[in-house]
Amino acid sequence: MQQSALLGSRVANRHAALLTVCLSLAILPACAAHRSARSEIARMPERQSLDSYIAKVREASAAARPSASVTTTIESSDPQLSAALTALAVSNTADAHRRVATEYRRVGVLDLAYKHLTDAIRLDSHDAAAYDGLARIWRDWGVPRLGLGDAYRAVALAPGSASAANTLGTLLEGVGETKSARQWYERALALNPKASYALVNICYSSIMLQRHDAIDSCRRAVAQTPKSSLARNNLALAYVASGDFAHARAQFQYAGESSIAEYNIGIAYLSTHKYREALDAFQTVLKLDPSSLAAAQRASQARASALAENNDRDRQ
Numbered sequence: 001m002q003q004s005a006l007l008g009s010r011v012a013n014r015h016a017a018l019l020t021v022c023l024s025l026a027i028l029p030a031c032a033a034h035r036s037a038r039s040e041i042a043r044m045p046e047r048q049s050l051d052s053y054i055a056k057v058r059e060a061s062a063a064a065r066p067s068a069s070v071t072t073t074i075e076s077s078d079p080q081l082s083a084a085l086t087a088l089a090v091s092n093t094a095d096a097h098r099r100v101a102t103e104y105r106r107v108g109v110l111d112l113a114y115k116h117l118t119d120a121i122r123l124d125s126h127d128a129a130a131y132d133g134l135a136r137i138w139r140d141w142g143v144p145r146l147g148l149g150d151a152y153r154a155v156a157l158a159p160g161s162a163s164a165a166n167t168l169g170t171l172l173e174g175v176g177e178t179k180s181a182r183q184w185y186e187r188a189l190a191l192n193p194k195a196s197y198a199l200v201n202i203c204y205s206s207i208m209l210q211r212h213d214a215i216d217s218c219r220r221a222v223a224q225t226p227k228s229s230l231a232r233n234n235l236a237l238a239y240v241a242s243g244d245f246a247h248a249r250a251q252f253q254y255a256g257e258s259s260i261a262e263y264n265i266g267i268a269y270l271s272t273h274k275y276r277e278a279l280d281a282f283q284t285v286l287k288l289d290p291s292s293l294a295a296a297q298r299a300s301q302a303r304a305s306a307l308a309e310n311n312d313r314d315r316q
Helices: 005-024 029-034 038-042 050-064 068-077 079-090 094-106 110-123 128-140 144-157 162-174 178-191 196-208 214-224 229-242 245-255 258-271 275-288 293-315
Strands: none
Touching: 068 079, 079 094, 094 110, 094 128, 110 128, 128 144, 128 162, 144 162, 162 178, 162 196, 178 196, 196 214, 196 229, 214 229, 229 245, 229 258, 245 258, 258 275, 258 293, 275 293
16 A cells, blocks of 8 residues: 555554554453463473473363352353263264364353363364364463464364354464464455454454454444444454544444443543543543543543653653
């Protein structure tokens, strides 16, 4: 895309601001999908074996999940999980293990979901869906790099699977390979033109790649999934990146309740150095929800920044 030097500079500044917005917005899942696991991976000693690291991640997951008695209650009280476990007891198949893994992932017990997926692969080494499931769990654990091998196996075993292609895209995005991620999202959409999840991800990658068609891309995602708060929030981000805060606010309002929408637009203003507008937005949040500590802190930040900006002008 050809741009003048000035426009390119503005876009770059907006992109930097957008990253700050993404790290700060309230209830904005798209941002979580984009965040890299580099900091976590950086803490992994180079000489540490992958098997040892996997064991530690699973141990941490097990420690974080409910106690055995609570888990037993979940297994007995959750009808879907209970049915899946019953089916597994009757027939020890890869498909049955995958179903159990799906239900454990749904209730947030990731280490047991991981175990059942590995059991599925032990029974069927060509189970593409099981490899795809493992990749998603690594993504859920916040270490997408470690899931890339499983994701690539999934697409190799099931080249016609839109879901597997999309999963690989999300892991690539998670390690900062946004261009490659977009190619897999586009492949997922080509394989299944009704795959709204791929459209939403294409929209988000358009924003992060600073594409001129980001708003149009996000509008298409909203048109296909008009009730999706994620699609609406992404479109709002596209408007923020273009400097159109009025339309961004409207999309944030579509996506959620008023206090969250005002908080999000406040973050957008704050991150682009529009301190007075940010202060107004955070004060609106506090009127709607006086107990919001985050809004109070951001309001103080915006007020201090506005004051510092005024002092700088006076000194000039």
